[in-house]
Amino acid sequence: MKEFISEDEIEKAINYLSSSAKDYAKWKSRMKFLENHRKSVRAAEVLRATGKTMAENKERGEASTAYKNVLIEYNEAVYEFTLIEAYRNAAESKIEAWRTISSSNKRGHV
Numbered sequence: 001m002k003e004f005i006s007e008d009e010i011e012k013a014i015n016y017l018s019s020s021a022k023d024y025a026k027w028k029s030r031m032k033f034l035e036n037h038r039k040s041v042r043a044a045e046v047l048r049a050t051g052k053t054m055a056e057n058k059e060r061g062e063a064s065t066a067y068k069n070v071l072i073e074y075n076e077a078v079y080e081f082t083l084i085e086a087y088r089n090a091a092e093s094k095i096e097a098w099r100t101i102s103s104s105n106k107r108g109h110v
Contacts, residue, residue, distance in 0.1 A: 005098045013091035020084055027081035034074040041070045 045061035046054075061067060 004101055005094060010095055010098045013094045016091045017088060017095075020088055024081075024084050024088060027077055027084060031074070031077040031081045034070065034077050038067070038070045038074055041067050 042061055045064040045067050046057050047061075049057035049060035049064075051057040051060055
């Protein structure tokens with residue numbers, strides 16, 4: 001019977017999961033940090049604004065360079081985390097499919 005997924009592919013998937021763990025953790029923690037940090041930057045910028053109303057100060061704060069910069073950083077962190085998470089999910093799915101196929105082969109179902 002022809003193997004759908006080779007052992008070489010599984011080895012690569014396992015190696016990828018192992019080698020990407022540090023980047024996965026780095027981008028996930030960066031994303032979580034920036035979720036909170038952007039709120040702090042926004043609050044500081046709103047307090048620094050000199051509008052006549054709170055609504056105007058909020059708009060000015062959200063339009064500030066500091067707030068825009070933290071949003072750009074947050075966007076990058078979310079992108080990098082999502083990308084590495086997708087690759088890791090694909091590797092995990094490949095390993096799980098291989099397990100299922102291997103198990104079925106042992107039982108003579110495939």
